[in-house]
Amino acid sequence: MPVVSKGVTKQSEDFSKWYTDVVKQAKLADYGPVKGTMVIRPYGYAIWENFQSILNQMFKDTGHVNAYFPMFIPEHFLQKEAEHVEGFAPEVAVVTHAGGKKLDEALVVRPTSETIIWHMYKKWISSYRDLPLLINQWANVVRWEMRTRLFLRTTEFLWQEGHTAHATEKEAQEETLTMLEVYRRFAEEYMAMPVITGKKTESEKFAGAVSTYSIEAMMRDTKALQAGTSHNLGQNFAKAFEVTFQNKENKEEFVYATSWGVSTRLVGGLIMSHGDDKGLILPPKVAPYQVVIIPIFRNNTKELVMDRVNELVADMRQAEIRVHVDDDEKASPGFKFNEWEMRGVPMRVELGPKDIEKGQAVVVIRHSGAKHFIQLADLVKFLSDQVVTVQDELFQRALDFREENTHTVDNWEDFKDVLEHKGGFIKAYWNGSAEVEEKIKNETKATIRCIPFDQPAESGKCVYTGEESSQLVIFAKAY
RNA sequence: CGGGGUGUAGCGCAGCCCGGUAGCGCGCUUCGUUCGGGACGAAGAGGUCGGAGGUUCAAAUCCUCUCACCCCGACCA
Numbered sequence: 224m225p226v227v228s229k230g231v232t233k234q235s236e237d238f239s240k241w242y243t244d245v246v247k248q249a250k251l252a253d254y255g256p257v258k259g260t261m262v263i264r265p266y267g268y269a270i271w272e273n274f275q276s277i278l279n280q281m282f283k284d285t286g287h288v289n290a291y292f293p294m295f296i297p298e299h300f301l302q303k304e305a306e307h308v309e310g311f312a313p314e315v316a317v318v319t320h321a322g323g324k325k326l327d328e329a330l331v332v333r334p335t336s337e338t339i340i341w342h343m344y345k346k347w348i349s350s351y352r353d354l355p356l357l358i359n360q361w362a363n364v365v366r367w368e369m370r371t372r373l374f375l376r377t378t379e380f381l382w383q384e385g386h387t388a389h390a391t392e393k394e395a396q397e398e399t400l401t402m403l404e405v406y407r408r409f410a411e412e413y414m415a416m417p418v419i420t421g422k423k424t425e426s427e428k429f430a431g432a433v434s435t436y437s438i439e440a441m442m443r444d445t446k447a448l449q450a451g452t453s454h455n456l457g458q459n460f461a462k463a464f465e466v467t468f469q470n471k472e473n474k475e476e477f478v479y480a481t482s483w484g485v486s487t488r489l490v491g492g493l494i495m496s497h498g499d500d501k502g503l504i505l506p507p508k509v510a511p512y513q514v515v516i517i518p519i520f521r522n523n524t525k526e527l528v529m530d531r532v533n534e535l536v537a538d539m540r541q542a543e544i545r546v547h548v549d550d551d552e553k554a555s556p557g558f559k560f561n562e563w564e565m566r567g568v569p570m571r572v573e574l575g576p577k578d579i580e581k582g583q584a585v586v587v588i589r590h591s592g593a594k595h596f597i598q599l600a601d602l603v604k605f606l607s608d609q610v611v612t613v614q615d616e617l618f619q620r621a622l623d624f625r626e627e628n629t630h631t632v633d634n635w636e637d638f639k640d641v642l643e644h645k646g647g648f649i650k651a652y653w654n655g656s657a658e659v660e661e662k663i664k665n666e667t668k669a670t671i672r673c674i675p676f677d678q679p680a681e682s683g684k685c686v687y688t689g690e691e692s693s694q695l696v697i698f699a700k701a702y
Numbered sequence: 703c704g705g706g707g708u709g710u711a712g713c714g715c716a717g718c719c720c721g722g723u724a725g726c727g728c729g730c731u732u733c734g735u736u737c738g739g740g741a742c743g744a745a746g747a748g749g750u751c752g753g754a755g756g757u758u759c760a761a762a763u764c765c766u767c768u769c770a771c772c773c774c775g776a777c778c779a
């Protein structure tokens with residue numbers, strides 16, 4: 224027999240390769256024919272759909288409604304906000320020809336929708352009574368990035384973008400932080416992915432924003448992933464698009480804005496937060512299948528086993544457990560065990576004639592490998608409990624991992640040493656200078672991920688200059 | 703845009719240096735035996751060798767041009 228590679232590359236060998244192997248072998252996504260594009264396959268899309276339905280409810284619970292704006296934007300719209308155009312111009316795709324002829328004005332394929340949305344908001348807002356306007360859209364956007372990676376950075380990606388308009392600066396700031404908190408809860412409670420919330424530095428903020436906030440997660444190679452952002456846009460877009468309203472005092476004023484978004488990048492974050500050398504590990508709350516049943520039978524025991532399996536499936540569905548039965552007779556049980564472990568299903572139930580004789584089933588937990596023999600009568604209850612337990616354990620495990628790989632340093636030598644030999648997040652004081660931030664980036668490739676909300680009471684010394692500084696920030700190499 | 707690589711069956715690759723009948727593994731189809739940690743046997747199907755041009759009696763192989771994708775870097779809510 225020739226040596227055939229089975230499974231995925233080990234994380235310790237080549238994390239990047241591991242990631243690509245998992246995405247492809249677990250059938251989450253595939254490369255599209257155009258550079259940087261991605262086909263999201265049904266199993267990957269099912270994860271995204273779970274994200275969508277949970278987030279959508281959270282948006283509605285915070286007062287937002289959905290709408291849809293066109294993907295084509297007149298080129299001059301983008302130029303109305305100076306910082307915005309500077310930030311996005313290099314990466315927009317532009318349509319110059321359509322309908323068989325050259326267009327009078329080229330059309331930009333949206334890299335984000337602020338401009339077209341604020342063009343419309345101008346028509347819709349005239350009084351304080353029209354505010355706040357709280358709209359979200361689920362859409363695709365296109366950014367012509369030079370380097371792409373499946374889910375993490377693709378030429379076209381799916382996301383949601385919230386765009387809100389407010390009468391006061393205070394309200395806009397509250398909205399910005401409310402949505403960041405929605406993202407934090409989603410990441411931690413559903414994706415089991417611990418995140419650090421904080422503010423972006425001036426150089427890292429969104430093009431056109433007054434301030435940007437983000438949630439930052441640590442991947443299993445200890446690199447950082449910006450998993451969601453929320454921007455306070457101040458009056459920048461209102462001024463660019465002349466969106467004013469009359470306040471209660473009958474005075475005309477520019478509207479205050481926010482925007483916030485998360486994308487299919489979150490799927491990449493999910494993969495890299497929990498996976499191991501066997502492949503994907505999915506938290507139960509967002510897994511397409513929470514349980515996979517592997518029936519084990521021969522011809523003469525098929526009916527016996529499948530009857531029992533069908534009963535169990537009905538009971539599990541009753542209990543709202545997402546269950547899949549792999550009754551493919553072409554593949555052996557051993558093959559299926561490996562296959563579904565690689566695809567990250569949180570729990571596996573094995574049921575064969577021997578089990579039925581004993582009135583039990585074998586349950587194996589994906590992330591721990593723990594094996595349980597459970598009486599059939601107790602099975603649904605056990606699995607329901609495990610949905611919660613596994614979810615908690617995955618979060619705790621990811622949190623422990625992040626803490627183990629977060630280092631506090633107070634001088635430049637240690638900073639370089641830790642970054643080179645240990646990696647991970649570095650907590651250090653920073654004097655607030657963009658110049659210093661830039662130097663650190665150039666010398667080490669580490670960037671300031673955020674200025675965490677969670678700040679110590681006392682000040683410290685800037686890790687680069689030694690100056691007394693009040694801000695403790697998170698440095699890391701990032702995706 | 704710079705550096706490196708790869709285009710040959712659905713996927714992964716060999717063949718190219720040294721021109722002469724296009725091959726291997728996996729997958730796929732059919733049948734049978736299997737089935738509790740990646741089963742086995744037998745019989746099959748499947749190819750404009752990325753594209754264009756050139757050299758030659760003859761090109762996957764040599765030459766020229768070209769296109770695409772991947773990796774590293776620069777760049778990047």
